[in-house]
Amino acid sequence: xxxxxxxxLKPLEVLRKTITKPIMVDVRGNRSYSGILDGYDxxxxxxxxxxAETINGENKGVFDTILVRGDNVVYVSPSSEVLx
Numbered sequence: 001x002x003x004x005x006x007x008x009l010k011p012l013e014v015l016r017k018t019i020t021k022p023i024m025v026d027v028r029g030n031r032s033y034s035g036i037l038d039g040y041d042x043x044x045x046x047x048x049x050x051x052a053e054t055i056n057g058e059n060k061g062v063f064d065t066i067l068v069r070g071d072n073v074v075y076v077s078p079s080s081e082v083l084x
Contacts, residue, residue, distance in 0.1 A: 011076075015040045018078040023048070027072040030056045035066070037078075044070030 009017070015037065024034040025046060035051030046068040053060045 011044065012040075012042065014076070014078055015044070015046075018076075022079045024077040025068055026074040026077075027068060028074060029072075033066060033068060035063075038065070041070075044073055044076075046070070046073070046076075 018037045019039075021037060022034065023037045023046075024032060025048070026032045032054045033048055033051045034054075035048035037046065038049045039047035048066050048068065049064065050062065051066045052062045053066075
């Protein structure tokens with residue numbers, strides 16, 4: 001029996017599956033945002049709704065809508081249901 005290896009998802013494929021779902025985004029400068037992914041583009045610019053901002057581990061507030069510029073993104077962590 002041949003074991004089938006599952007191909008890893010490409011970054012934009014992960015974002016496509018994450019639309020309207022919770023996501024956490026770490027950016028440069030010890031900042032992170034968690035919210036609902038509302039949009040993205042090929043440059044990984046991300047639009048988050050109801051986004052909580054954390055700086056150096058301290059909650060700074062919640063924003064209705066934010067735009068995270070793609071060149072600042074360190075990593076993206078989608079909800080676990082997306083990766084299954």
